[in-house]
Amino acid sequence: MNLYQRRRLTNLLSLSLSALATGIALLFLFWILWTLLRNGLPYLEMSTFTQSTPPPGSQGGLANAIVGSLILTGGGILIGAPIGILAGTYLSEFGRNSRLATLLRFVNDVLLSAPSIVIGVFVYELLVRTMGHFSAYAGAVALALIVIPIVVRTSEDMLRLVSDTMRESAAALGAPQWKVITHIVYRAARPGILTGILLALARISGETAPLLFTALNNQFWSSSLGQPIANLPVVIFQFAMSPYEDWQHLAWAGALIITFSILILNIVARSFLRTRRARH
Amino acid sequence: MLIPGSPSDAARPGMTDSTATPAARIQRGAVRDRLFRNATVLSGATVFGLVLGILTALAVGASLALQKFGAGFLTSTEWNPVTEQFGAAAPIYGTLVTSVIAMLIGIPVSFGVALFITEVAPTWLKRPIGTAVELLAAVPSIIYGMWGLFVFAPWFAEHLQPWMQEHLGSLPWAGALFQGPPMGIGMFTAGLILAIMVVPFITAVMRDVFTVVPTELRESAYGLGATTWEVVRHVILPYTRVGVIGGVMLGLGRALGETMAVTFVIGNAQQISTSLFMPGNTISSTLANEFNEAVGDTYTSSLLGLGLILFMITFIVLAFARLMLGRIGGRV
Numbered sequence: 001m002n003l004y005q006r007r008r009l010t011n012l013l014s015l016s017l018s019a020l021a022t023g024i025a026l027l028f029l030f031w032i033l034w035t036l037l038r039n040g041l042p043y044l045e046m047s048t049f050t051q052s053t054p055p056p057g058s059q060g061g062l063a064n065a066i067v068g069s070l071i072l073t074g075g076g077i078l079i080g081a082p083i084g085i086l087a088g089t090y091l092s093e094f095g096r097n098s099r100l101a102t103l104l105r106f107v108n109d110v111l112l113s114a115p116s117i118v119i120g121v122f123v124y125e126l127l128v129r130t131m132g133h134f135s136a137y138a139g140a141v142a143l144a145l146i147v148i149p150i151v152v153r154t155s156e157d158m159l160r161l162v163s164d165t166m167r168e169s170a171a172a173l174g175a176p177q178w179k180v181i182t183h184i185v186y187r188a189a190r191p192g193i194l195t196g197i198l199l200a201l202a203r204i205s206g207e208t209a210p211l212l213f214t215a216l217n218n219q220f221w222s223s224s225l226g227q228p229i230a231n232l233p234v235v236i237f238q239f240a241m242s243p244y245e246d247w248q249h250l251a252w253a254g255a256l257i258i259t260f261s262i263l264i265l266n267i268v269a270r271s272f273l274r275t276r277r278a279r280h
Numbered sequence: 281m282l283i284p285g286s287p288s289d290a291a292r293p294g295m296t297d298s299t300a301t302p303a304a305r306i307q308r309g310a311v312r313d314r315l316f317r318n319a320t321v322l323s324g325a326t327v328f329g330l331v332l333g334i335l336t337a338l339a340v341g342a343s344l345a346l347q348k349f350g351a352g353f354l355t356s357t358e359w360n361p362v363t364e365q366f367g368a369a370a371p372i373y374g375t376l377v378t379s380v381i382a383m384l385i386g387i388p389v390s391f392g393v394a395l396f397i398t399e400v401a402p403t404w405l406k407r408p409i410g411t412a413v414e415l416l417a418a419v420p421s422i423i424y425g426m427w428g429l430f431v432f433a434p435w436f437a438e439h440l441q442p443w444m445q446e447h448l449g450s451l452p453w454a455g456a457l458f459q460g461p462p463m464g465i466g467m468f469t470a471g472l473i474l475a476i477m478v479v480p481f482i483t484a485v486m487r488d489v490f491t492v493v494p495t496e497l498r499e500s501a502y503g504l505g506a507t508t509w510e511v512v513r514h515v516i517l518p519y520t521r522v523g524v525i526g527g528v529m530l531g532l533g534r535a536l537g538e539t540m541a542v543t544f545v546i547g548n549a550q551q552i553s554t555s556l557f558m559p560g561n562t563i564s565s566t567l568a569n570e571f572n573e574a575v576g577d578t579y580t581s582s583l584l585g586l587g588l589i590l591f592m593i594t595f596i597v598l599a600f601a602r603l604m605l606g607r608i609g610g611r612v
Contacts, residue, residue, distance in 0.1 A: 007507055007510070008507065010507070010509055011507035011508055011509040011510070014395075014509040014512075015395075015396075015399075015400050015508060015509060017392055018391075018392040018393070018395040018396040018399075018400055019392075019396055019400065020392065021388065021389045021390075021391070021392025021393050021395075021396065022392060022393045022396040022397070022401075022409060022413075024389060025389060025393050025413055025416065025476075025479050025480075025483075026409070026412055026413070028416070028476050029412055029413075029415060029416050029419075031427075031431075032419060032423065032424070032427050035427050035430075035431045036423070036427075039430075082323075083323045083326055083327075084323075085323075086319055086320045086322075086323035086324075087320065087323035087324045087326065087327050089320045089323075090320035090321055090323065090324040091324070093320070094317060094320060094321070095324070104324050104327060104328065106599075106602060107327055107328055107331050108327050109598060109602060110331050110595055110598060111327060111330060111331050111334075113530070113533045113534075113537075113594055113595075113597075113598040114331075114334065114537070114591060114594065115536070115537025115538070115539065115564055115590055115591070115594055116537070116539065117537070117539040117564045117567050117568060117587070117590075118334065118338070118537070118587050118590060118591050119334070121338070121567060121571065121583075121584065121587045122333065122334045122337050122338070124571070125337045125338075125341055125584075126333070126337060145330060148326075148327060148330070149327070152327065175309075176306075176309030176310065176312060176313050177313050177316070177317075178309075178312045178313050178315070178316035178317075179309070179312075181316070182316075202418060205420070206419075206420020206421070206422065206423070207420070208420070208421070208422045208539075208540045209421075209539040209540055209564070209568060212568060212571070212572065213571055213572060216572075233420065233422055236422055236426070237422055237425075237540065240425075240426050240429075240430075240544075241544075251426070252426075255422070255423050255426055258420060258423070259419055259420065259423050262418050262419070262420065263415055263418055263419075266414070266415060266418045267411070267415075270411065270414075
């Protein structure tokens, strides 16, 4: 075999291996999705959405957990997104390349990479221990701590894409800076910022670890935010690990609901951003 | 242009304010400017405060255990709630071993996927494959855990583990790593599932840094007759080396802190075993399993000490990753 053939062969081999690696990665994605469909779909019924989590051995659904999850994620976004957007605004509009802004970016990355279980422990120490009991508030705050660094990052990136010419034009018309930012820059960057929030929402929808020590779980409808609240991830965790078959079935149904909601949220967020980008 | 409609359109509300004198308007604008700026500064300060708060809360909470056990907390393998003797060696060992397994498997696969997407796949295939790999990152970790425990572990125990024992278990030195009962769950399974979970993160960074290679460099190499692999090996990889390392570090940070998936499959035993097929524990899985049930100050404090160690490890790994990615320029 001459040098030319050997080079061609090495090339073919390495590129085939890269295709194989891609195949393996995709295989696992489809294996997981297939598992969810096969184990979850048979137990996905109307009652899953209308009834509360049952004691073992009786009929029930996941209604209270679904509502609880919506409350917790909604609360997490409501607390986290404004702080994230404003901090992102500081980085892109005021801090820019100053040393303080560079430090803040790094600290934000530290928060972004902090293990979610550590965030759960922190909120436990901060809120649960001081209040004396688990609560929906604590759960929402824990999720907000995950939302903030994601939104800071995406907001800053998106605000930076807005050209300075636009800021200067508005300033030249006599608009004060806060008006330039809220009326011009935010408008231009709106789809990008929304995408960031949607991605953060997708991320926290499946988070389990930070809720274990904060929102805990609740067998029943919880009307008070000061009390432990049922939520899909923790219900799935408890039911899946339980020895009761009907609980495990509900866990699979919940896993199916949660995963496909998140996948759809992701795809919507991405295509949203893509069409906006393509148009400009 | 990024903005739909013209700037004047967008700016109109509030700008046609006829009741106030120009001087008053300017003054009011200045006041609101200050308010708005302060609000953004305050939000930035919140991020600082949160990270400091996490660090302080963990350090204060862990101080009792650290005072009681001293440096022995890091080296002792004893974890006994009854006698209140706690050492972090077993969970630290489990965390490091599962992450190393995840990296050993995850890095080559991520490299292959990034290579396939940037250099090999036809244009129409790039986007769907890229999206599909990104969706792997969107699947919640608890789903990986359920799938790992109920589907993957039994399959692994039946098909792959016996084969690995037979062929790898007889190796000198390394053989001991692959002996033990084929239970399906254990540290190796946890590492394997972590590998799948970090692939999308490492791939994303690798894709990004591969695209910053100047087209001139790439094309010059092709012009000299290099094959695709030679371009990757001798042009792209050397050019993007620090970025690739940064991406690997980001993935490592993920693997170290991952909780739910590991908690499902690692077996949750506070022990250090030679065999990778034996159950173990990681810092995060110990916290997930024991934090709510911990009674007594020493127990809770030791768990907080574990949290502090985990936070420090991920902090160091992240700092290193940022350093590397900062060197390749731009924000990845």
